[in-house]
Amino acid sequence: DAKTTQPPSMDCAEGRAANLPCNHSTISGNEYVYWYRQIHSQGPQYIIHGLKNNETNEMASLIITEDRKSSTLILPHATLRDTAVYYCIVPYNQGGKLIFGQGTELSVKP
Amino acid sequence: EAQVTQNPRYLITVTGKKLTVTCSQNMNHEYMSWYRQDPGLGLRQIYYSMNVEVTDKGDVPEGYKVSRKEKRNFPLILESPSPNQTSLYFCASSSGGRDTGELFFGEGSRLTVL
Numbered sequence: 249d250a251k252t253t254q255p256p257s258m259d260c261a262e263g264r265a266a267n268l269p270c271n272h273s274t275i276s277g278n279e280y281v282y283w284y285r286q287i288h289s290q291g292p293q294y295i296i297h298g299l300k301n302n303e304t305n306e307m308a309s310l311i312i313t314e315d316r317k318s319s320t321l322i323l324p325h326a327t328l329r330d331t332a333v334y335y336c337i338v339p340y341n342q343g344g345k346l347i348f349g350q351g352t353e354l355s356v357k358p
Numbered sequence: 359e360a361q362v363t364q365n366p367r368y369l370i371t372v373t374g375k376k377l378t379v380t381c382s383q384n385m386n387h388e389y390m391s392w393y394r395q396d397p398g399l400g401l402r403q404i405y406y407s408m409n410v411e412v413t414d415k416g417d418v419p420e421g422y423k424v425s426r427k428e429k430r431n432f433p434l435i436l437e438s439p440s441p442n443q444t445s446l447y448f449c450a451s452s453s454g455g456r457d458t459g460e461l462f463f464g465e466g467s468r469l470t471v472l
Binding site for chain 2: 290291
């Protein structure tokens with residue numbers, strides 16, 4: 249399984265960009281990178297995913313390095329409501345086994 | 359409205375009393391899975407199902423059973439609950455295949471075993 253490594257916590261000032269890194273050095277060629285966030289004890293919410301090109305949607309941007317061994321989730325203008333735990337996952341070979349890890353706890357401060 | 363529904367949302371039970379946490383999705387999704395979340399341990403996968411009658415173990419299957427007799431439902435069964443199964447449980451579904459990772463989660467079921 250492609251494992252992911254994320255810093256346990258990060259701070260960001262309100263209105264600034266939040267850049268959340270994720271290492272997935274064992275990722276294979278056809279495995280996607282997915283990002284989720286979880287606010288308090290609510291069900292995690294899907295944010296974005298990508299294979300090799302950069303992706304952007306209304307919530308965030310995803311930058312994947314050329315060697316695909318790491319990625320960065322960018323929240324361009326963080327708000328207090330973006331305070332959450334962010335998870336980066338790589339489903340193994342499009343299979344069903346998913347490893348979430350402990351994620352990054354992002355604190356957006358005024 | 360597209361949703362994953364779990365029941366019960368909260369439950370306090372006693373050791374050894376069999377219980378079932380139900381999960382239902384209305385999106386015709388092929389893939390469904392169960393997770394438990396404990397402080398400091400993040401989300402850990404218990405079981406998953408790629409389709410009807412197809413289930414497989416995740417990282418922490420011990421003490422749990424599942425079944426997938428129909429597409430929309432994926433119940434989690436605790437035959438003989440123990441206090442170490444006190445946790446917050448989430449069910450999730452996705453369309454599967456290349457989109458397995460695009461999960462929709464339920465609101466969670468908080469289980470306490472005394």
